[in-house]
Amino acid sequence: AQSVTQLGSHVSVSEGALVLLRCNYSSSVPPYLFWYVQYPNQGLQLLLKYTTGATLVKGINGFEAEFKKSETSFHLTKPSAHMSDAAEYFCAVSEEEGGSEKLVFGKGTKLTVNP
Amino acid sequence: KAGVTQTPRYLIKTRGQQVTLSCSPISGHRSVSWYQQTPGQGLQFLFEYFSETQRNKGNFPGRFSGRQFSNSRSEMNVSTLELGDSALYLCASSSDRRLSGNTEAFFGQGTRLTVV
Numbered sequence: 001a002q003s004v005t006q007l008g009s010h011v012s013v014s015e016g017a018l019v020l021l022r023c024n025y026s027s028s029v030p031p032y033l034f035w036y037v038q039y040p041n042q043g044l045q046l047l048l049k050y051t052t053g054a055t056l057v058k059g060i061n062g063f064e065a066e067f068k069k070s071e072t073s074f075h076l077t078k079p080s081a082h083m084s085d086a087a088e089y090f091c092a093v094s095e096e097e098g099g100s101e102k103l104v105f106g107k108g109t110k111l112t113v114n115p
Numbered sequence: 116k117a118g119v120t121q122t123p124r125y126l127i128k129t130r131g132q133q134v135t136l137s138c139s140p141i142s143g144h145r146s147v148s149w150y151q152q153t154p155g156q157g158l159q160f161l162f163e164y165f166s167e168t169q170r171n172k173g174n175f176p177g178r179f180s181g182r183q184f185s186n187s188r189s190e191m192n193v194s195t196l197e198l199g200d201s202a203l204y205l206c207a208s209s210s211d212r213r214l215s216g217n218t219e220a221f222f223g224q225g226t227r228l229t230v231v
Contacts, residue, residue, distance in 0.1 A: 044205065049219075062164065092158075100171050100212035102214065
């Protein structure tokens with residue numbers, strides 16, 4: 001079974017600072033990797049995903065992530081944090097079963113942005 | 116294009132009762148998946164329905180069940196509620212069962228279930 005580890009359940013940054021949210025996965029086959037964001041009392045919104053091709057993936061709201069197979073990592077970054085980035089972020093890997101794919105999520109990282 | 120709609124948004128039930136949650140997927144989407152989100156266990160896959168058939172099921176007891184109708188709307192049911200069933204239940208719809216390529220899973224806002 002696939003698993004996802006997000007290092008740091010809480011990350012705090014200042015507005016304008018670099019955002020780095022860490023994600024490591026375990027997978028015996030090339031994975032499909034995702035980052036989702038969840039605002040309070042809301043569902044999940046896809047930020048970006050890696051399936052094949054370029055290992056640096058650009059997403060919405062200025063976020064990007066780099067797939068590093070040798071490190072089994074898919075860390076999420078944003079050069080300059082904005083107050084509106086405060087939310088919980090989930091890294092996920094897809095797991096195939098029965099002809100379909102389900103998402104296996106990490107525990108999440110809550111991002112706080114300080115003024 | 117309307118998003119994924121889950122009803123109700125909030126629900127309070129008593130232990131031992133049963134509950135039914137509803138999910139209307141994006142028009143044209145035939146795959147509906149359900150996830151349970153709790154502070155302790157995080158996001159966990161419950162089941163997936165495609166073309167009115169359950170295709171995949173997570174590691175949950177038989178008290179958790181669901182179904183999908185011909186219009187792709189889905190319901191999940193939890194019988195004999197326990198305190199530990201208190202959670203945010205999220206529904207996701209996608210056009211395909213596979214999430215590679217251009218397929219994306221769109222999530223609803225969830226139903227917050229509180230069992231007292």
